[in-house]
Amino acid sequence: MQKELTSLQMFGIKTPLIKPGDNIANIILDAMEENGLFFQEKDVLILAESAVSTAEDRLVDLNKVKITEKAMELAEQYQLDPREMELIIQECDEIFGGVPGAALTITKGTLAPNAGIDASNAPKDHVVLLPENAQKSAGVIRREIEEECKCKIAVIIGDSRTQPLRLGCVGIALGTSGIVPVEDARGTLDLFEKEMTITRKAVADNLVSGAQLLMGEAGESVPAVLVRGAPAQMIEDSEDIPLFTPEECMYYSNIRKK
Numbered sequence: 261m262q263k264e265l266t267s268l269q270m271f272g273i274k275t276p277l278i279k280p281g282d283n284i285a286n287i288i289l290d291a292m293e294e295n296g297l298f299f300q301e302k303d304v305l306i307l308a309e310s311a312v313s314t315a316e317d318r319l320v321d322l323n324k325v326k327i328t329e330k331a332m333e334l335a336e337q338y339q340l341d342p343r344e345m346e347l348i349i350q351e352c353d354e355i356f357g358g359v360p361g362a363a364l365t366i367t368k369g370t371l372a373p374n375a376g377i378d379a380s381n382a383p384k385d386h387v388v389l390l391p392e393n394a395q396k397s398a399g400v401i402r403r404e405i406e407e408e409c410k411c412k413i414a415v416i417i418g419d420s421r422t423q424p425l426r427l428g429c430v431g432i433a434l435g436t437s438g439i440v441p442v443e444d445a446r447g448t449l450d451l452f453e454k455e456m457t458i459t460r461k462a463v464a465d466n467l468v469s470g471a472q473l474l475m476g477e478a479g480e481s482v483p484a485v486l487v488r489g490a491p492a493q494m495i496e497d498s499e500d501i502p503l504f505t506p507e508e509c510m511y512y513s514n515i516r517k518k
Contacts, residue, residue, distance in 0.1 A: 394435025431468030
């Protein structure tokens with residue numbers, strides 16, 4: 261019997277410039293309606309973390325940052341703006357190395373250069389911090405949209421990251437709601453009947469990577485992507501499902517051995 265073909269559709273959602281205090285759910289719904297798009301059951305909404313952070317007023321004026329002696333020392337070591345270095349210290353869980361222009365950190369449980377702090381798509385002399393709690397934010401936005409649209413969807417807040425030994429950025433999920441972000445494939449069989457022993461599918465990360473082809477990294481004004489037909493498991497909630505496990509990461513565990 262021939263397998264039924266499945267299709268995946270992605271629609272970039274262009275919005276006005278998002279400002280502190282804006283309601284992301286309302287902005288997305290208005291932008292979609294203007295373009296004849298409407299949510300359907302099991303749709304997935306991918307949101308850029310910078311848009312969510314801006315709406316949550318996570319913009320920081322660098323001219324108001326008080327610099328400590330530790331920040332001055334590390335800024336010189338990693339060739340960073342001392343004001344940004346101060347924010348990195350405040351935001352990250354730990355700093356364990358770096359290169360000129362970037363301090364390598366663990367921030368909110370994941371590997372992030374410069375604690376995920378971003379100067380792009382921010383006003384002059386300002387930077388954008390990561391959302392305070394991306395999991396919680398995803399849940400709030402999902403429930404607001406579901407209440408308005410009367411259908412079950414999922415929300416993923418994503419960011420871009422470089423990968424070891426690779427050029428360029430790929431997408432990662434910082435927070436999810438309504439979707440199983442990492443599916444466990446251990447125990448399933450491959451084409452030759454061999455049992456998979458370590459494989460897990462990073463569903464949310466892969467969806468963010470695909471969405472970033474439409475979002476871009478600069479001034480595209482596409483902070484959201486609607487995904488339809490995603491091969492993902494939808495659940496009532498996923499705010500308690502971990503996305504990050506440093507203790508199981510082959511890169512991190514070897515770095516910490518040194």
